[in-house]
Amino acid sequence: MNFDLKTLDLRTVAAEKCDQLVVLVGEDFVPGDDPLARLIAQALKNKDLETKPGKSLALYQPPGMAARRLLLVGAGPGDARAVRQALAAIAPAFRSPGVKRVVVCFAGGVTASAVSAVVQGIAQARYVYTLTKPKAETSELTRVVLGVPEPKAVAPAFETSQAVALGVELAREWGNRPANHATPSMLAEAAKALAKHPNVQCKVMGPAEVERLGMGAFLAVARGSAEPLRFIELRYTGAARGQAPLVLVGKGITFDTGGISIKPASEMDEMKFDMCGAASVLGVFRALAQLQPTINVVGLIPTCENMPDGRAVKPGDVVTSMSGQTIEVLNTDAEGRLVLCDALSYSKRHKPQAIVDIATLTGACVIALGGVRSGLFASNDALGEALLAAGEASGDLAWRMPLDDEYAEGLKSNFADLGNVGGRPAGSVTAAKFLQAFVGDVPWAHLDIAGTAWKGGAAKGATGRPVALLTHWLLARAEAQAATSQKATPARNKAAPRKVRTSRPGA
Structure with a gap:
C-alpha cells in the first residue's frame, strides 16, 4: 500500500477522485463557505454527526464531491489518541469491497502526531492475516492520500510513521503465525531477508556455536524440542563503525508449553505469541532499513521451543549460564529469562551504549498493567x-516499574548462584531482577510486553508492540548523537586547525 502526502483542505479535497473520502472532524472545526464545510456544519447542527472520536456519518456520492463515498468521522480534540480511536471505529471501511483509493483530510488543525496516527491506523486496519487462511477477505486498498494544509511541516512524521507501519506489520505477521509456520529456523530466514536492505547484516548461529559460547541456560531450554535452536544476530550500521551500538534483545520462544512445568490446556494455543519480543526486533530493523538513521543498532534473538520430552530440563536442575553464574531451574515455565540471560551476556561483547530487552515474560505484568501499557524496568x-x-510520543505506552535490590532476595538458591523464579509476589519485578544480574554496569532496560504483545478473544492477534516505541527511541538517540557530534566538530577543528581541509565551491 502506498501513502501520499498532498496539499489539500476542505475546499480542494472535494475535487479529489477516490473510492472513499474520510474527513476527520475535530472540536476545532470552523464552518466555511465551501460545500463540504457547509455539509459538515449542517450535519453537526442537526446532530447527525458528533465530534466525539469514532462517531461517523456515511454518505454516498454527495453532490459536489468527486468521491464515490464520503465518511465524516468525529476526531474529538484532534490529537493522536483521538485520531487512533476514530480510525479504529471505522476500520471496516478500509476493507470494504471496491475501495482501492482513499483520501483522508482534516476538518480542523493538523499536528504531526495526528498524521502519524492516520498512517499507522490505516495500515493496522488494512492488515489481514492470510498465511494459513488464504480465503480470508483481504483489503483492496492500494493507495492512501493524506491531505494537509502544509505538507512540509508534517513530512518527517509522515515518513517515520510509514516506516513504523512496515515494522509493525512484519512483527504482527510473525507473531500471528502458528508455531509450525514460525519455527526458530523460519524466524532466522525472516531475519536473513532483512539483510537484503542497505546497511543491514545478519548472522545466524546454531546449537554447536551456542554450545561453544557456553550458553548453558539457552541450551537447557531448547533441549526438549526436536526443532533446533537459532541465535540470530542482526546489525544495522548507519553511523561510523567505531560508534558504540544500542542493543535490542528479543525473546524468541516460538512455542511455550511450559516444559515439564506444563501449562494448563486452556488458551495454550496463544503461547505461539511467546516470540513477540523477537518479532518486535525484526519489526524495528525493518523500520530502520526504511529510514536509514545515523545510528548503530544490534538485534539479538535467542529463539527455540520450550517442550516437555524426555531430554527436557527438569525442575531442580542446575545449569551454567554464559556469564558463569549457575541457575537452579525451579520452574521450567520461567524459560524466557533463561534464554535472555545468555543473550544479555553475549550483548556485552558489542560494548553497547545501552541494552534493551523485549519479552513476553510474566503473567504478573498482565495482572499489574493489563493490555494498555508495557512494563518498563530500567537500571x-x-x-x-x-x-x-x-x-508517549508514539502512542505505544509503557509504565516504569521498580527495581529495588530487595526484590532479588527471592532469587536466592541453596544449590546455585540464583534460582530462576522468586515466588508469586511481584513476579514481574523478580523476573527483571533476574535479568539484571547478567548486564553488569551497562545501562539496561527491560520491556515486559506479556500484556501488550497480543490480544485474546474475538480480536485475537499480535499487536506489533513495542515496535513504535523502540523506533521512536532509536530515532531520538540518533538525533541527539548527531547534535552532539555537530557541537563537538568546531572545537576539534579549532584545536587542530591543520587537519581541516578546505575546498573552493565546485572543487
Missing part, C-alpha cells in the same frame, strides 16, 4: 525516561 534513569517519552 538507568535517563534510559528509562527516554523510553517512556518514546512511548
Whole structure:
C-alpha cells in the first residue's frame, strides 16, 4: 500500500477522485463557505454527526464531491489518541469491497502526531492475516492520500510513521503465525531477508556455536524440542563503525508449553505469541532499513521451543549460564529469562551504549498493567525516561516499574548462584531482577510486553508492540548523537586547525 502526502483542505479535497473520502472532524472545526464545510456544519447542527472520536456519518456520492463515498468521522480534540480511536471505529471501511483509493483530510488543525496516527491506523486496519487462511477477505486498498494544509511541516512524521507501519506489520505477521509456520529456523530466514536492505547484516548461529559460547541456560531450554535452536544476530550500521551500538534483545520462544512445568490446556494455543519480543526486533530493523538513521543498532534473538520430552530440563536442575553464574531451574515455565540471560551476556561483547530487552515474560505484568501499557524496568534513569517519552510520543505506552535490590532476595538458591523464579509476589519485578544480574554496569532496560504483545478473544492477534516505541527511541538517540557530534566538530577543528581541509565551491 502506498501513502501520499498532498496539499489539500476542505475546499480542494472535494475535487479529489477516490473510492472513499474520510474527513476527520475535530472540536476545532470552523464552518466555511465551501460545500463540504457547509455539509459538515449542517450535519453537526442537526446532530447527525458528533465530534466525539469514532462517531461517523456515511454518505454516498454527495453532490459536489468527486468521491464515490464520503465518511465524516468525529476526531474529538484532534490529537493522536483521538485520531487512533476514530480510525479504529471505522476500520471496516478500509476493507470494504471496491475501495482501492482513499483520501483522508482534516476538518480542523493538523499536528504531526495526528498524521502519524492516520498512517499507522490505516495500515493496522488494512492488515489481514492470510498465511494459513488464504480465503480470508483481504483489503483492496492500494493507495492512501493524506491531505494537509502544509505538507512540509508534517513530512518527517509522515515518513517515520510509514516506516513504523512496515515494522509493525512484519512483527504482527510473525507473531500471528502458528508455531509450525514460525519455527526458530523460519524466524532466522525472516531475519536473513532483512539483510537484503542497505546497511543491514545478519548472522545466524546454531546449537554447536551456542554450545561453544557456553550458553548453558539457552541450551537447557531448547533441549526438549526436536526443532533446533537459532541465535540470530542482526546489525544495522548507519553511523561510523567505531560508534558504540544500542542493543535490542528479543525473546524468541516460538512455542511455550511450559516444559515439564506444563501449562494448563486452556488458551495454550496463544503461547505461539511467546516470540513477540523477537518479532518486535525484526519489526524495528525493518523500520530502520526504511529510514536509514545515523545510528548503530544490534538485534539479538535467542529463539527455540520450550517442550516437555524426555531430554527436557527438569525442575531442580542446575545449569551454567554464559556469564558463569549457575541457575537452579525451579520452574521450567520461567524459560524466557533463561534464554535472555545468555543473550544479555553475549550483548556485552558489542560494548553497547545501552541494552534493551523485549519479552513476553510474566503473567504478573498482565495482572499489574493489563493490555494498555508495557512494563518498563530500567537500571538507568535517563534510559528509562527516554523510553517512556518514546512511548508517549508514539502512542505505544509503557509504565516504569521498580527495581529495588530487595526484590532479588527471592532469587536466592541453596544449590546455585540464583534460582530462576522468586515466588508469586511481584513476579514481574523478580523476573527483571533476574535479568539484571547478567548486564553488569551497562545501562539496561527491560520491556515486559506479556500484556501488550497480543490480544485474546474475538480480536485475537499480535499487536506489533513495542515496535513504535523502540523506533521512536532509536530515532531520538540518533538525533541527539548527531547534535552532539555537530557541537563537538568546531572545537576539534579549532584545536587542530591543520587537519581541516578546505575546498573552493565546485572543487
